[in-house]
Amino acid sequence: MFAFRLGLLLSEYLGLETMLALVCKTYDGVKALETYDKEGSINKSAGLHGLAASIGRPLVGRFHVFCLENLRAYAGEFVADDPQRRLDLLKPRLPSGEHPPGFLGFAVNMIYVDSTNAFCLTKDGHGLRETLFYHLFSRLQVYRTRGDMLQALPCVSDGALSLDGGMIRSTGVFTLGLREQLDVKFPKNSGIPKLPENYFETEKRIKEMKWQKERMVEDMQREQYMLDHVKRSYEVKKEELLKFLAQGSAYSAQVFNIPPGTL
Numbered sequence: 001m002f003a004f005r006l007g008l009l010l011s012e013y014l015g016l017e018t019m020l021a022l023v024c025k026t027y028d029g030v031k032a033l034e035t036y037d038k039e040g041s042i043n044k045s046a047g048l049h050g051l052a053a054s055i056g057r058p059l060v061g062r063f064h065v066f067c068l069e070n071l072r073a074y075a076g077e078f079v080a081d082d083p084q085r086r087l088d089l090l091k092p093r094l095p096s097g098e099h100p101p102g103f104l105g106f107a108v109n110m111i112y113v114d115s116t117n118a119f120c121l122t123k124d125g126h127g128l129r130e131t132l133f134y135h136l137f138s139r140l141q142v143y144r145t146r147g148d149m150l151q152a153l154p155c156v157s158d159g160a161l162s163l164d165g166g167m168i169r170s171t172g173v174f175t176l177g178l179r180e181q182l183d184v185k186f187p188k189n190s191g192i193p194k195l196p197e198n199y200f201e202t203e204k205r206i207k208e209m210k211w212q213k214e215r216m217v218e219d220m221q222r223e224q225y226m227l228d229h230v231k232r233s234y235e236v237k238k239e240e241l242l243k244f245l246a247q248g249s250a251y252s253a254q255v256f257n258i259p260p261g262t263l
């Protein structure tokens with residue numbers, strides 16, 4: 001129930017446009033979604049527009065796309081040995097020095113991220129939590145009740161939610177009234193299934209190795225490209241040199257009256 005309510009709240013906080021946004025790992029992915037003709041208009045038969053048109057549902061209006069490699073990733077520490085790769089964020093403190101009562105956690109850390117998406121998703125080795133979810137939620141705090149949330153106001157930095165529907169979008173921006181029922185919901189926190197203890201560690205290591213392998217392949221491709229480039233410029237220089245020598249021999253043949261081809 002807790003996860004269900006939190007899922008509803010978070011989806012309401014983000015709004016429909018964001019909930020329906022697309023996520024690309026790379027900028028190349030974004031470019032593939034939409035292309036433009038010479039005049040700068042969208043080519044309706046390419047990318048996502050083409051796909052949508054082909055199933056009879058042409059795209060109208062705008063849609064959001066998050067590009068993981070372009071998002072500014074969270075730069076701080078992570079909770080040690082956490083298979084969920086939660087961000088090690090400082091728990092809020094009231095001016096009195098105490099932690100606010102009813103504080104349940106930071107939204108960014110309360111979302112269950114599938115382990116395939118928690119590590120090494122982007123070229124820089126970032127996962128979904130420190131890129132997409134940190135971008136969306138920043139340090140949004142979650143409280144048990146509206147009362148708890150309002151009492152904690154002095155230490156709310158990037159907004160707060162309460163499970164009973166309280167919402168502060170950002171410092172000084174309160175969202176009052178009744179909850180809207182969004183048709184799109186955040187996936188329910190399915191919890192971490194019971195798996196052997198070292199399962200996540202092993203999975204993480206495999207993922208890291210795969211990631212390193214990808215980087216190595218990229219490095220090799222780059223090296224190969226440079227090698228090819230050097231070879232090509234070598235060929236060009238050789239060509240020039242041979243031409244120069246040939247001209248030179250023709251010239252000396254003229255000067256010394258030697259028949260061409262005997263040098």
Ligand SMILES: *[C@@H]1O[C@H](CO)[C@@H](O)[C@H](O)[C@H]1NC(C)=O
Nearest residue numbers: 036037038043044045046047
């Ligand atoms: C639009 O995209 C299609 C499919 O990729 C392509 O065949 C066509 O040449 C493109 N048109 C323009 C004007 O770029």
